[in-house]
Amino acid sequence: MRLTGILRDPTFSPAQHAENDRLILELTAEQLRRRGCRVDLMQEAEVGRRCIDSPAVFSMCQGPRANHELRKLERRGLMVINSPVAVQSCYRVNLLRILGQHWAVLAPMTMVDTDSAADLTSLFAPGEACWIKRGDVHATQQGDVVKVCSIEECGQVLAGLRFRGVAQAVIQRHIKGEVVKFYGVMGNSFFRFYSERDRKVAPVAFWSARSTVEKLVDRVGLLVYGGDAVLTEDGQVAIIDINDWPSFACFRADAADAIAERIHQQAASLLPERKVSGLVGISAYHSRR
Numbered sequence: 001m002r003l004t005g006i007l008r009d010p011t012f013s014p015a016q017h018a019e020n021d022r023l024i025l026e027l028t029a030e031q032l033r034r035r036g037c038r039v040d041l042m043q044e045a046e047v048g049r050r051c052i053d054s055p056a057v058f059s060m061c062q063g064p065r066a067n068h069e070l071r072k073l074e075r076r077g078l079m080v081i082n083s084p085v086a087v088q089s090c091y092r093v094n095l096l097r098i099l100g101q102h103w104a105v106l107a108p109m110t111m112v113d114t115d116s117a118a119d120l121t122s123l124f125a126p127g128e129a130c131w132i133k134r135g136d137v138h139a140t141q142q143g144d145v146v147k148v149c150s151i152e153e154c155g156q157v158l159a160g161l162r163f164r165g166v167a168q169a170v171i172q173r174h175i176k177g178e179v180v181k182f183y184g185v186m187g188n189s190f191f192r193f194y195s196e197r198d199r200k201v202a203p204v205a206f207w208s209a210r211s212t213v214e215k216l217v218d219r220v221g222l223l224v225y226g227g228d229a230v231l232t233e234d235g236q237v238a239i240i241d242i243n244d245w246p247s248f249a250c251f252r253a254d255a256a257d258a259i260a261e262r263i264h265q266q267a268a269s270l271l272p273e274r275k276v277s278g279l280v281g282i283s284a285y286h287s288r289r
Contacts, residue, residue, distance in 0.1 A: 003263070005058050006060060006066070007021070007022055025060050056263075057080045058080075060244075062087060067084035082244050085221060087244045089220045093135040114167060128174060130148055131145060135167070178196075179197070179230055180195060180230070185225075186222065188262050194250065205235050216242060
């Protein structure tokens with residue numbers, strides 16, 4: 001079984017995330033080799049410029065150019081995990097369109113053009129704060145995700161994004177509670193989470209949230225996922241972000257094993273003599289959606 005792994009461009013892995021993202025992909029590749037796969041690695045910048053001759057790819061690409069190229073290959077039958085469609089569905093403006101405000105567990109957010117002169121007063125309640133987040137890719141530098149407490153601050157942040165060429169942003173209401181970071185693999189027992197304030201604390205009340213989280217993840221189409229949520233004082237869960245293939249830095253070894261097992265299962269479905277009952281390729285999954 002031949003596979004190609006694609007490393008995330010450091011542009012989309014700010015600060016310490018660059019090293020952590022590289023390590024999880026490399027360890028996943030090693031786990032796949034232990035399962036008998038031949039695995040080649042390439043850089044995100046090489047996508048579309050270097051031939052991919054394997055029938056399946058596991059990718060951490062986040063940039064629009066590379067995912068556009070992978071999407072073209074996916075249409076021709078290449079299996080891509082995570083699918084480029086799913087990855088780009090995690091861009092906040094797309095996430096809002098896909099999930100919509102009817103998903104009660106998604107923290108309320110509104111999409112705005114950074115050059116818009118729209119009235120923002122309706123987005124602020126007295127004494128409450130909001131988060132301004134760039135609408136395309138995830139945070140790449142300081143200023144991409146900013147907490148604001150007034151209309152004036154909001155205008156300044158939007159102007160800063162506009163100056164940097166970011167066309168759209170999401171304004172998300174601040175929800176009081178404990179921020180929980182979660183990580184999982186669809187179709188696998190692997191699911192981990194911890195409190196943002198203390199990585200050694202896993203709030204018991206969040207265990208029951210997995211089914212809710214994975215309903216959203218399934219709608220987006222991810223196989224390997226992560227994200228952020230708020231656990232309120234009354235036990236409610238509000239999803240803040242859904243991410244494609246995070247670094248799993250706190251439990252890298254276990255995560256790499258779980259991810260490799262799931263990729264191996266998916267890729268095996270491409271081999272007629274080794275079909276796995278009930279498994280389908282990611283491309284086929286998206287073609288039915």
